[in-house]
Amino acid sequence: MINRIASFGRSGIDLVISFGQAGRFLAGVLSGVPHPATGFPLLMKQLYSVGVLSLAIIVVSGLFIGMVLGLQGYTILSDFGSEAAIGQMIALTLVRELGPVVTALLFAGRAGSALTAEIGLMKATEQLSSMEMMGVDPLRRVIAPRLWAGFIAMPVLAIIFSMVGIWGGMLVGVEWLGVFEGSYWGNMQASVDFWDDVVNGVIKSVVFGFVCAWIAVYQGYDCVPTSAGISSATTKTVVYSSLAVLGLDFVLTAVMFGNF
Amino acid sequence: MTQRTTDITVGLFMLAGLAALLFLALQVSGLSPKSAKSTYTIYADFNDTGGITPRGRVSMAGVTVGTIDSISLNKETFQARVAMSIHGDVDNIPADSAAVIRTSGLLGEQYIDISIGGEMDSLKEGDTFYSTQSAMNIERLISNFASGK
Amino acid sequence: MGLSSYISLKDVVFSRSGRRIFNGVSVDIPRGKITAIMGPSGSGKTTLLRLVGGQLRPDSGSIMVDGHPISELRRKELYKFREKMGMLFQSGALFTDLSVYENVAFPMRVHTKLPEDMIHDIVLMKLEAVGLRGARKLMPSELSGGMGRRVALARSIALDPELIMYDEPFAGQDPIGMGVLVKLIRDLNSSMGLTSVLVSHDVKESLSICHYACIIADGKVIGTGTPAELQDHPSEQVQQFLNGHPDGPVPFHYPSSAAAEDFGLSGGVS
Numbered sequence: 001m002i003n004r005i006a007s008f009g010r011s012g013i014d015l016v017i018s019f020g021q022a023g024r025f026l027a028g029v030l031s032g033v034p035h036p037a038t039g040f041p042l043l044m045k046q047l048y049s050v051g052v053l054s055l056a057i058i059v060v061s062g063l064f065i066g067m068v069l070g071l072q073g074y075t076i077l078s079d080f081g082s083e084a085a086i087g088q089m090i091a092l093t094l095v096r097e098l099g100p101v102v103t104a105l106l107f108a109g110r111a112g113s114a115l116t117a118e119i120g121l122m123k124a125t126e127q128l129s130s131m132e133m134m135g136v137d138p139l140r141r142v143i144a145p146r147l148w149a150g151f152i153a154m155p156v157l158a159i160i161f162s163m164v165g166i167w168g169g170m171l172v173g174v175e176w177l178g179v180f181e182g183s184y185w186g187n188m189q190a191s192v193d194f195w196d197d198v199v200n201g202v203i204k205s206v207v208f209g210f211v212c213a214w215i216a217v218y219q220g221y222d223c224v225p226t227s228a229g230i231s232s233a234t235t236k237t238v239v240y241s242s243l244a245v246l247g248l249d250f251v252l253t254a255v256m257f258g259n260f
Numbered sequence: 261m262t263q264r265t266t267d268i269t270v271g272l273f274m275l276a277g278l279a280a281l282l283f284l285a286l287q288v289s290g291l292s293p294k295s296a297k298s299t300y301t302i303y304a305d306f307n308d309t310g311g312i313t314p315r316g317r318v319s320m321a322g323v324t325v326g327t328i329d330s331i332s333l334n335k336e337t338f339q340a341r342v343a344m345s346i347h348g349d350v351d352n353i354p355a356d357s358a359a360v361i362r363t364s365g366l367l368g369e370q371y372i373d374i375s376i377g378g379e380m381d382s383l384k385e386g387d388t389f390y391s392t393q394s395a396m397n398i399e400r401l402i403s404n405f406a407s408g409k
Numbered sequence: 410m411g412l413s414s415y416i417s418l419k420d421v422v423f424s425r426s427g428r429r430i431f432n433g434v435s436v437d438i439p440r441g442k443i444t445a446i447m448g449p450s451g452s453g454k455t456t457l458l459r460l461v462g463g464q465l466r467p468d469s470g471s472i473m474v475d476g477h478p479i480s481e482l483r484r485k486e487l488y489k490f491r492e493k494m495g496m497l498f499q500s501g502a503l504f505t506d507l508s509v510y511e512n513v514a515f516p517m518r519v520h521t522k523l524p525e526d527m528i529h530d531i532v533l534m535k536l537e538a539v540g541l542r543g544a545r546k547l548m549p550s551e552l553s554g555g556m557g558r559r560v561a562l563a564r565s566i567a568l569d570p571e572l573i574m575y576d577e578p579f580a581g582q583d584p585i586g587m588g589v590l591v592k593l594i595r596d597l598n599s600s601m602g603l604t605s606v607l608v609s610h611d612v613k614e615s616l617s618i619c620h621y622a623c624i625i626a627d628g629k630v631i632g633t634g635t636p637a638e639l640q641d642h643p644s645e646q647v648q649q650f651l652n653g654h655p656d657g658p659v660p661f662h663y664p665s666s667a668a669a670e671d672f673g674l675s676g677g678v679s
């Protein structure tokens with residue numbers, strides 16, 4: 001019994017320590033403003049691999065999720081004779097919840113895991129060490145552009161996801177099931193508020209972008225530099241990011257839409 | 261992949277994000293540059309606000325002319341004080357108009373309808389409706405009916 | 410050696426994962442000379458270089474490099490200081506997302522504002538020196554281990570450092586590549602007065618080019634001196650290492666419990 005309490009306490013302390021290390025790591029990455037002439041091209045390259053290359057999966061998933069929402073919404077709402085409210089339902093679910101959350105989950109699987117594996121491999125092949133020995137801080141040169149790229153790309157991806165989803169819902173609702181197009185958009189415009197819904201959704205995805213990118217680069221930088229270590233770090237990135245996104249989403253939703 | 265192509269692709273990516281945000285603003289949330297124009301605030305005191313909520317609709321003859329800003333309790337009269345902002349171009353609501361809480365459809369959302377009065381003066385910023393009609397409460401209707409009042 | 414020593418370690422104690430790797434090591438590395446650090450593998454040669462580079466901090470003892478206490482420098486000073494050092498990693502450690510040319514150009518691009526045509530000339534010069542000018546367009550994944558290490562060498566001398574540390578430069582080199590490297594290390598030292606530290610367990614090659622040598626084993630320095638002095642060194646350990654006898658005071662085995670126990674022959678029931 002005592003042993004169990006002791007080991008529980010130890011893992012609690014370990015948790016606090018790892019949060020401390022991750023925080024110190026973050027401070028090291030963000031300290032110091034990079035020189036624009038060198039920093040900008042590095043950021044562009046990362047925005048390309050983190051953002052542009054994630055676009056395909058985001059667009060396809062957004063389209064299908066919007067279409068499914070259209071089908072399900074129609075089935076449920078037509079029982080009450082209010083299938084015209086389908087636009088409002090699709091838009092609110094996407095803009096407030098599914099857009100930011102699903103984008104973040106896909107991002108963690110597509111871009112986050114790649115970031116972790118890439119940084120982990122750079123560590124295992126001593127590329128980070130040799131950079132240090134050349135007097136170049138890998139935190140700023142390698143990690144910082146990746147962190148910023150994730151942070152910037154996530155909201156952009158989430159906005160595109162929501163837009164494509166709303167359009168996919170229209171394809172199903174209006175083009176296929178015959179909801180009047182005017183009421184699809186009209187109901188939507190009457191119930192969606194730009195600041196309360198759209199902007200709050202964007203704020204959510206900014207938070208998720210920061211957290212997912214932080215977890216991904218930290219797991220890569222902190223991994224045991226072997227193949228087993230890299231593979232477990234990649235798994236951790238996906239698991240921790242998903243849990244963090246879902247947990248934070250609850251907190252943010254309660255704060256933003258809780259009305260208390 | 262040269263730096264130039266990377267820059268261009270990333271630029272297009274960011275532009276796509278911006279376009280999507282514009283779409284969400286204009287087409288989805290109906291934020292039009294016009295409605296961002298001036299509004300003025302007027303008040304109404306209700307005995308029972310029923311199910312209206314902030315951001316609800318304020319309409320005249322079925323046309324939306326404003327939104328509900330806030331609902332608070334007036335501690336002196338124990339009535340609910342509702343603040344609503346009305347579009348600036350609807351500046352001729354007669355001063356003796358009434359604010360009525362109505363329900364769209366049988367089970368739909370509740371909104372405030374302004375039923376027009378006949379006076380020449382019109383409501384201005386900070387004015388309060390002279391007469392109001394509270395939410396129709398089905399429960400109360402039924403109990404009134406049952407007790408024969 | 411006093412003032413003429415470029416690097417000086419005093420009573421350095423260092424442990425890793427609870428295991429003592431250095432137990433009071435003192436070494437002086439003279440300025441402008443080639444010093445070889447030799448020792449069995451796992452004796453901590455790479456660790457020694459990382460201590461000198463400031464990537465690891467000793468538990469106690471002092472490490473002075475060019476008069477600066479390297480383990481007490483602030484982060485920023487340390488990074489500035491490292492611009493004067495070149496280090497050739499055991500694995501080469503080329504940046505896999507950059508071509509050979511860009512790898513060699515990397516330190517110049519970060520630390521200098523040289524115009525592009527000048528960088529071009531220097532890169533080709535350095536690549537020529539290691540015999541790989543023709544490979545400048547290849548990616549690191551297209552190089553063999555030995556070629557990769559030569560490119561890494563070109564990269565570490567790109568900024569003409571004061572100190573260069575080679576970690577096992579001869580491993581995996583064919584006889585010609587080896588000859589090129591030996592000549593290069595010598596030339597770099599004699600023409601530019603580079604202080605060179607050469608880590609290797611290749612006794613013959615190391616002794617043939619170094620001015621001084623130092624043998625570490627068991628967490629201690631067991632012998633130092635010029636190659637000639639070492640050949641006549643009285644210590645049994647030194648003689649065993651130089652001549653490669655498997656039996657002797659230098660342990661070939663990683664520290665362990667008695668073999669009988671591990672093989673389950675100790676008689677007891679486990």
Ligand SMILES: Nc1ncnc2c1ncn2[C@@H]1O[C@H](COP(=O)(O)OP(=O)(O)O)[C@@H](O)[C@H]1O
Nearest residue numbers: 425426430448449450451452453454455456457
């Ligand atoms: N990251 C590490 N964590 C724990 N122990 C290590 C680590 N790296 C090396 N060691 C230990 O340090 C000792 C010295 O290693 P090293 O300096 O690489 O030896 P070598 O002389 O072959 O270069 C070895 O016994 C090794 O077990």
Ligand SMILES: [Mg+2]
Nearest residue numbers: 454455456499
């Ligand atoms: Mg080694």
